[in-house]
Amino acid sequence: RFRVKVATLCHRALIWALRLVRRRVCVRSTHGFVFTNCTHGKADSVLETFDLYAETHPMLSIGPQIGEVLDEVVRRVCPLRVLELGMHCGYSSVRLLRLLPPAGKLITVELDPITADLGEEIILVAGFKHSQFQVLTCSSAEAIPTLSSVLESNQWTSDGISLVLMDHDPQQYLPDLLALEREELLCPSGCSVLLIKRNHTADDLRGIQDHIRERADCYCIKTDHQFMMEIFYQTQSVSVNNDSKA
């Protein structure tokens, strides 16, 4: 009985020590591990391989805990157009893509060119095609004003974006939300905006919370988990039979 307990404790201590030694997040190492060890073409295997890597290495991906909360939202919203700000190595992109309806499309934005290339390769390894997603390699502030034309050029036009995942720079959450509103990119009949909370201070999200309070006519906080806040945007009421939009 004690041998099992001691072995478990040793295993945990080893993982903890490895994480401590490998403090820096290495995008190439994450990509290399996932590329080599996952089953190509299987999104779930890609996610499991990321999780396995994260047991012994520091990683920036949302991981399985926040991932499951994200899955619940995607299943509920069933979004046709999704925008992700902060793709990194593609973990959350793969999580999103695997639950989209057949006509669903993802636009994902990553500032760092090397990370963007490696992340895009992981999405392809997971079995998704360029007809389902597009990676924009630039800052969110540069990407947002171009989104309408990106959607049009891919013939992905619809009522707007119905799910936004923000996991990039918390200082950009409010300016990017305002830019999305200004560019009329958020679906007027309803858009869920997910804000990932990592080691953010209360101040980081205060601006966005104040904005939601000031614009109570079109925003509400739907859920507020420890690691993720879901805000809901709606300017148009939707009738049950969808024929009388106010």
Ligand SMILES: C[S@@+](CC[C@H](N)C(=O)[O-])C[C@H]1O[C@@H](n2cnc3c(N)ncnc32)[C@H](O)[C@@H]1O
């Ligand atoms: C925490 S990681 C995202 C993790 C990813 N969502 C996942 O779960 O796999 C944040 C990423 O956002 C990128 N980033 C930071 N600021 C950005 C910005 N203003 N625009 C676009 N990407 C940005 C960083 O380069 C980094 O790769």
